[in-house]
Amino acid sequence: MKHILNIAYYEVLHILKDPILFLIVFVVPALYAGIFGVVYYSAAITDIPVGIVNQDNSRLSRQVVEAFSHDSHFRVVEKVDTYAELKKGMQEGIVRAGVVIPEDFETRVSQHRSAELLTIYDGSNLIWGFNTRKNMMEVANQFSSTYTAGYLAGLSMNKNEIKNVMDTVSLNMEVWYNPTYSYVIFMFMGLMMMVIHQIGLLSVGLTVTREKERNCWIQYLSAPVSRGKIIIGKCLPYLVMNFFNYTLLLWISANLIHAKIEGSVLCIIVLGLLYDIIVTFAGFFISVHAPNSLQVTRYLLLISVPLFMISGYTWPTRYIPPVLNAIADLFPTTWMINGFRLATVKNFGLAEMMPTIGVMLVMAAGAVGLAYTFRKDRKLSATGLTVNCGNVYPRRAFVFLRPR
Amino acid sequence: MKLMLKQCLAITRREFYYMWRDKGLRYILLLASLIGLLLFAGIYSAQVLQDIPTAVVDLDNSSQSRALVQKLETAENLKVTARLSNYAEARELLEQGRVVVGVVIPENFGRDVSLSRSTNVAMLIDGSNMVYATNASSAVLTITRTVSAEAGVKTLLAQGVEMNQAKDAYQAVDLKEEYWFNPTANYAYFLVLGLVLNMWQQCCTLAACANIISETGVSSWLQIRAMGISKFKLFFSKSVAHLIVFMVLAVVLYVLCFGVLKLPLHCGWGILLLFTFAAALALHSVGTMMSSLALNAVDSARFGMIVALPSFVLSGFTWPLEAMPHFLQLLVWILPQTWFFQGLNYLTFKNPGWHFMLPYFEGLTIITLVCYGVSTVATGLIER
Numbered sequence: 089m090k091h092i093l094n095i096a097y098y099e100v101l102h103i104l105k106d107p108i109l110f111l112i113v114f115v116v117p118a119l120y121a122g123i124f125g126v127v128y129y130s131a132a133i134t135d136i137p138v139g140i141v142n143q144d145n146s147r148l149s150r151q152v153v154e155a156f157s158h159d160s161h162f163r164v165v166e167k168v169d170t171y172a173e174l175k176k177g178m179q180e181g182i183v184r185a186g187v188v189i190p191e192d193f194e195t196r197v198s199q200h201r202s203a204e205l206l207t208i209y210d211g212s213n214l215i216w217g218f219n220t221r222k223n224m225m226e227v228a229n230q231f232s233s234t235y236t237a238g239y240l241a242g243l244s245m246n247k248n249e250i251k252n253v254m255d256t257v258s259l260n261m262e263v264w265y266n267p268t269y270s271y272v273i274f275m276f277m278g279l280m281m282m283v284i285h286q287i288g289l290l291s292v293g294l295t296v297t298r299e300k301e302r303n304c305w306i307q308y309l310s311a312p313v314s315r316g317k318i319i320i321g322k323c324l325p326y327l328v329m330n331f332f333n334y335t336l337l338l339w340i341s342a343n344l345i346h347a348k349i350e351g352s353v354l355c356i357i358v359l360g361l362l363y364d365i366i367v368t369f370a371g372f373f374i375s376v377h378a379p380n381s382l383q384v385t386r387y388l389l390l391i392s393v394p395l396f397m398i399s400g401y402t403w404p405t406r407y408i409p410p411v412l413n414a415i416a417d418l419f420p421t422t423w424m425i426n427g428f429r430l431a432t433v434k435n436f437g438l439a440e441m442m443p444t445i446g447v448m449l450v451m452a453a454g455a456v457g458l459a460y461t462f463r464k465d466r467k468l469s470a471t472g473l474t475v476n477c478g479n480v481y482p483r484r485a486f487v488f489l490r491p492r
Numbered sequence: 493m494k495l496m497l498k499q500c501l502a503i504t505r506r507e508f509y510y511m512w513r514d515k516g517l518r519y520i521l522l523l524a525s526l527i528g529l530l531l532f533a534g535i536y537s538a539q540v541l542q543d544i545p546t547a548v549v550d551l552d553n554s555s556q557s558r559a560l561v562q563k564l565e566t567a568e569n570l571k572v573t574a575r576l577s578n579y580a581e582a583r584e585l586l587e588q589g590r591v592v593v594g595v596v597i598p599e600n601f602g603r604d605v606s607l608s609r610s611t612n613v614a615m616l617i618d619g620s621n622m623v624y625a626t627n628a629s630s631a632v633l634t635i636t637r638t639v640s641a642e643a644g645v646k647t648l649l650a651q652g653v654e655m656n657q658a659k660d661a662y663q664a665v666d667l668k669e670e671y672w673f674n675p676t677a678n679y680a681y682f683l684v685l686g687l688v689l690n691m692w693q694q695c696c697t698l699a700a701c702a703n704i705i706s707e708t709g710v711s712s713w714l715q716i717r718a719m720g721i722s723k724f725k726l727f728f729s730k731s732v733a734h735l736i737v738f739m740v741l742a743v744v745l746y747v748l749c750f751g752v753l754k755l756p757l758h759c760g761w762g763i764l765l766l767f768t769f770a771a772a773l774a775l776h777s778v779g780t781m782m783s784s785l786a787l788n789a790v791d792s793a794r795f796g797m798i799v800a801l802p803s804f805v806l807s808g809f810t811w812p813l814e815a816m817p818h819f820l821q822l823l824v825w826i827l828p829q830t831w832f833f834q835g836l837n838y839l840t841f842k843n844p845g846w847h848f849m850l851p852y853f854e855g856l857t858i859i860t861l862v863c864y865g866v867s868t869v870a871t872g873l874i875e876r
Contacts, residue, residue: 205666211674211675216812218627219626221669229636240648256609256647267619389793394532394691404624
């Protein structure tokens with residue numbers, strides 16, 4: 089135990105002495121949480137700039153314009169009076185949606201002929217497009233209801249009669265888990281889990297390469313300390329720090345960003361612990377086998393976007409080819425970010441989370457097993473550079489270009 | 493002049509050699525973006541969100557309820573994948589994510605409709621994934637309008653209102669919908685190019701992050717200084733090599749995206765490549781600045797990526813800039829990625845012309861000048 093604590097103590101010293109590593113471990117997670125939190129703080133898309141081309145300018149068409157003006161999802165942009173102006177506005181991003189009311193709109197309605205409003209969505213960004221479409225349909229439905237109620241009132245019906253007619257078949261739409269269509273609930277925690285993953289790997293990924301670059305790794309290998317103690321001693325500070333970051337980000341997300349984190353606390357802790365173990369020991373394994381700190385940093389930094397996209401967190405797995413889903417299932421991020429959503433947004437209990445926890449348990453065991461694959465009795469190569477990394481230093485610290 | 497050119501070419505050639513010799517960088521530049529392209533094209537190969545899995549619980553099983561189920565079956569984007577016997581089953585499937593929409597038709601639905609009595613149909617949507625939720629909601633809203641109107645007309649007729657009047661009451665407006673710039677609402681069109689170029693910009697930033705530190709961080713720096721080659725000449729020539737590599741990589745990606753995957757390209761190749769070159773310069777300048785400020789190559793890479801990683805989210809390419817807080821809307825324009833991804837979206841989808849794109853070129857140019865300026869000052873200070 090003393091050996092483990094000694095190794096852990098020196099690892100902590102390394103972290104404290106390396107100001108950039110210190111920042112990455114203790115500041116960057118909260119910084120990213122803050123940045124992404126601010127990005128998604130509004131949670132939903134409101135004030136969609138809409139251009140309304142009112143070619144009819146009748147009483148009914150003005151009611152349509154009013155319906156959009158009074159809806160909080162839309163902001164009617166002035167001075168978009170013609171189709172050409174609407175086209176230009178859409179092209180230059182001044183408006184993101186359009187409504188064209190045709191010339192004979194009211195006349196057609198009064199003559200019982202089909203009257204169509206042209207609604208236009210900006211397909212260049214489908215977050216705009218789909219949200220606009222949903223909101224426009226809501227406005228149109230609302231407008232239709234108001235129109236119908238007005239018409240029936242004109243037929244001398246009283247309020248109750250009108251209500252009875254209009255409620256003959258009520259289709260009540262309930263949106264579960266995220267009734268406000270909040271992007272904070274949808275996206276934010278997935279990004280936070282990726283931050284934990286990246287910061288965890290980037291910090292522990294240097295634990296052995298750093299020793300190699302300082303020609304100290306051989307001392308670990310030759311010391312009368314078992315492999316297990318070296319691994320645990322090296323990983324212990326990162327296990328603690330990664331879990332600290334996990335809880336810190338959960339606190340920030342729940343209290344400052346108001347992300348939805350409900351459900352079983354036990355599930356959240358178990359998921360966090362398993363994720364922490366997987367990331368830390370996998371990082372150690374990478375560090376043992378990586379040639380130097382620079383390569384570790386470069387490769388690890390590039391994997392975040394592909395891992396996030398392939399996980400099915402945003403684009404549903406049902407629409408991703410099975411082979412890619414199978415590949416995604418090999419990565420802990422897939423299980424963690426989707427599992428975390430099930431636990432915190434859908435309130436899955438421990439029993440329902442067992443498949444996810446089971447897979448992550450296996451992955452945790454695998455990561456620990458991989459970390460244990462490093463051997464103390466490796467043979468030195470002819471150049472002597474297999475154990476340690478090199479013998480020159482860059483400006484003040486690590487190796488960049490190794491001599492051949 | 494000839495000597496200077498010769499020296500520059502020699503340094504550029506040396507830089508190509510160094511980039512090739514650095515195995516990690518070589519693989520990153522050659523493979524990362526291409527693998528990213530394959531991956532993202534695969535992920536979005538379905539292109540559009542159709543056939544949203546829907547469960548129906550028909551507790552009535554009358555002709556009216558069956559007519560409603562038929563409407564659901566023919567509804568845009570919905571696909572009835574489960575017919576269940578009770579609400580609990582629908583709830584279970586929704587919770588498990590096996591269906592996204594659940595429709596529960598109550599008992600006596602047909603009788604109530606016939607007698608013009610009020611009846612409620614529950615339409616449940618799993619909102620945990622917004623991509624599903626917004627599309628499913630739109631589909632449900634369309635059905636809601638039609639079904640409510642039909643029922644209302646029948647009720648009015650039953651109450652003795654004339655057919656014309658009953659129809660008029662529910663006529664109001666119909667919507668004719670158009671997606672401009674991406675008529676089929678194709679997700680691959682929207683995201684693949686942006687995601688691939690996000691990988692590209694990360695690779696470029698990583699490569700540029702070695703620009704200065706790879707010279708000043710090794711002992712050969714003194715030899716180069718002793719040879720009398722000016723710092724400007726050295727780093728200019730190195731940067732030329734980097735930029736050539738960045739542009740070659742971008743052209744390969746563009747050919748694959750626009751030529752093979754047929755992603756939409758509404759602008760000309762000339763303006764696209766020129767804009768990409770301006771972006772490559774700006775990204776290179778940011779990386780160079782990081783490499784002039786860092787104490788070693790690892791820190792330089794870390795600095796570069798601390799900026800490059802969140803930049804895609806901040807750029808407004810997916811979550812719109814207009815939905816971000818006002819101060820952030822202004823702040824994100826200090827990142828070259830914001831200028832690049834915003835400009836790229838306009839160019840590829842909307843082709844608004846040179847005049848509109850001019851501020852984007854200017855923005856990238858200013859960032860380039862500032863970052864190279866900081867690099868020059870920082871490198872000069874280190875020399876002291």
